[in-house]
Amino acid sequence: MTQPLLEVQDLRTVFTTKDGIVKAVDGVSFELLPGETLGIVGESGCGKSVTALSIMRLQRPGKILGGKVMFKGQDLTRVSEYEMREVRGKEIAMIFQDPMTSLNPVFRVGWQVAEPNRIHQGWDAKKAMTSAVSMLQRVGIPSAASRARDYPHQFSGGMRQRAMIAMGLTTTPQVLIADEPTTALDVTIQAQILDLLRTVNKDFGTATILITHNLGVVAGMCERVIVMYAGKIVEAGPTKDVFANPKHPYTWSLLKSIPRLDEDRHEPLKPIEGLPPSLVDLPSGCAFHPRCSFKVERCSRDVPALLRVGETQLAACWVTQAGTELKGA
Amino acid sequence: MIGQSRVAELEMPGAAVEGVSSRPAQSYWNESWERIRANRVGLAAGILILVFALIAIAAPLFSALLTHFLPQTIDLDVTFHPPGKPNWLGTDELGRDTLTRLIWGGRVTLGVAFLTVAISLTVGSYVGMLAGYYGKWVDDILMRLVDTVLAIPAIFLFILMSILFRPNPITLAIIIASVGWGGVARLVRGEVLSVKERDFILATRSIGARDFRLMLRHLLPNVLPVLIVSASLGVGQIILIEAALDFLGLGIQPPTPSWGNMLTNAESYFFHSFWLVIWPGIAIFATVLASNIFGNAIRDAFDPRLKS
Numbered sequence: 001m002t003q004p005l006l007e008v009q010d011l012r013t014v015f016t017t018k019d020g021i022v023k024a025v026d027g028v029s030f031e032l033l034p035g036e037t038l039g040i041v042g043e044s045g046c047g048k049s050v051t052a053l054s055i056m057r058l059q060r061p062g063k064i065l066g067g068k069v070m071f072k073g074q075d076l077t078r079v080s081e082y083e084m085r086e087v088r089g090k091e092i093a094m095i096f097q098d099p100m101t102s103l104n105p106v107f108r109v110g111w112q113v114a115e116p117n118r119i120h121q122g123w124d125a126k127k128a129m130t131s132a133v134s135m136l137q138r139v140g141i142p143s144a145a146s147r148a149r150d151y152p153h154q155f156s157g158g159m160r161q162r163a164m165i166a167m168g169l170t171t172t173p174q175v176l177i178a179d180e181p182t183t184a185l186d187v188t189i190q191a192q193i194l195d196l197l198r199t200v201n202k203d204f205g206t207a208t209i210l211i212t213h214n215l216g217v218v219a220g221m222c223e224r225v226i227v228m229y230a231g232k233i234v235e236a237g238p239t240k241d242v243f244a245n246p247k248h249p250y251t252w253s254l255l256k257s258i259p260r261l262d263e264d265r266h267e268p269l270k271p272i273e274g275l276p277p278s279l280v281d282l283p284s285g286c287a288f289h290p291r292c293s294f295k296v297e298r299c300s301r302d303v304p305a306l307l308r309v310g311e312t313q314l315a316a317c318w319v320t321q322a323g324t325e326l327k328g329a
Numbered sequence: 330m331i332g333q334s335r336v337a338e339l340e341m342p343g344a345a346v347e348g349v350s351s352r353p354a355q356s357y358w359n360e361s362w363e364r365i366r367a368n369r370v371g372l373a374a375g376i377l378i379l380v381f382a383l384i385a386i387a388a389p390l391f392s393a394l395l396t397h398f399l400p401q402t403i404d405l406d407v408t409f410h411p412p413g414k415p416n417w418l419g420t421d422e423l424g425r426d427t428l429t430r431l432i433w434g435g436r437v438t439l440g441v442a443f444l445t446v447a448i449s450l451t452v453g454s455y456v457g458m459l460a461g462y463y464g465k466w467v468d469d470i471l472m473r474l475v476d477t478v479l480a481i482p483a484i485f486l487f488i489l490m491s492i493l494f495r496p497n498p499i500t501l502a503i504i505i506a507s508v509g510w511g512g513v514a515r516l517v518r519g520e521v522l523s524v525k526e527r528d529f530i531l532a533t534r535s536i537g538a539r540d541f542r543l544m545l546r547h548l549l550p551n552v553l554p555v556l557i558v559s560a561s562l563g564v565g566q567i568i569l570i571e572a573a574l575d576f577l578g579l580g581i582q583p584p585t586p587s588w589g590n591m592l593t594n595a596e597s598y599f600f601h602s603f604w605l606v607i608w609p610g611i612a613i614f615a616t617v618l619a620s621n622i623f624g625n626a627i628r629d630a631f632d633p634r635l636k637s
Contacts, residue, residue, distance in 0.1 A: 087537070104551070106357055
């Protein structure tokens, strides 16, 4: 077994709002192996992004209440702000959802792509710019040297996201966290960016955490997947196993709700009944039980732990942990 | 200009890439500058201010080569000389040349105005930046301080301070700026509050930038348009305040000429020597008007949506 590169243990992040305390991330544990691509899926507001931000300790105004983020033998939740800055952008880089707003409108793109190296390596403007241009070229920006002198508004969405990826990679980090990197892009550009991320993962050996709500993206990109619901991991395992044989009713319903090309077109889609719970006032027991078609009496009483179900998967569900197969309508 | 950059936004994979590189980079600043240039009145106002400023800077040159008078040279033989030769704009009750005094007075008045703006902007943007960026108790303390400063009736404060520190141009600038920074701080804070929530600030934080870098490198340039507008509108306001203080005898003290104290001085002779009032009056009026027009022009140029 290879040593994990990044190990998140029982991470808990909360936001204090006027309605109460929001447990955005509630006891999340996972590990990231060197060079792998790990998917985190879930619907909006389930805590995917906050998990990512908490790893970088950029979760403000949220607060990390507990847990550990082990990286290179140190717990990132405890290191000083100074040490954390050394990690950000150098060891762990992050790409954000909306490339239209993630670049500073007043600086040239090349300058911004060069910035991580100026911060972390102390390179002068010229040296950093040279490496920025070659990086822009590697991520597929045509005539990179002259485009580097452009301002962000002269770039299209796809090119901006490429520039963001270039910015993340100039320091050759060990971990790349991509937070919904394709959500704001149209479908053809999405495919290009995903291709690029795959190439990056292969060429640079950068371990990638890919956060998305798009199951198709996960299926195409990730070896392992984590499914989150209401701030908790409800299922985790190798992507092909989770998709072929989900062990949590939420995953099962998610997969059922996707239209399939190989199914009868007249079959109506099956959306998940009900609404995601309010994170301020979670249902008792398993947070998914009000929407679950498999629920048993125990589900509204006790919170299930994330335990091994089947050969390779982990699931937090009383039903499947008891050995019941998820089948039917 | 705006239309052109729009076209380039349409990305066609594989196509239309070649022509792209020949297109010059259009920065926000370039585009704003283009818009200022298109605004004739605004540009004229800006040029007027620039000309006045240059004349003021070159005042010794002008009095030596053009008017051949010094601002404080008294000649009791030519008192109340009407405009003509050799005193183009006439003379005052002590026979001093009005044009020369106007030029030297501009040096003082504009000098005070620009210095005041520089001080208020520097202090105000530091305070506003810190308050907006750090928020919480830093914000509370700094903004209550600003509230306090702005709650003091300015004119009384000016009068009090003018009595305590006998004003020369520099102390006068400090006195006026001691209130002026408050407004700038509020403005900058508001702007920082909105800019710091934008994604690129989080993105910059995620590459390990320090607070200092975020504030000076990333936030400040985004706040700069607001500062520039406030500076150019501020010049006009400050000239008026300074003129008012001079008029009350609390500003620049004679015999040093300033546009304000030239007005005060001329007050008693208005009926038989009206030019003594007209020239400094026009100078103040034109500068303030130009500064307001130019300020508005810059604001429109930075944010074309405001103009409709």
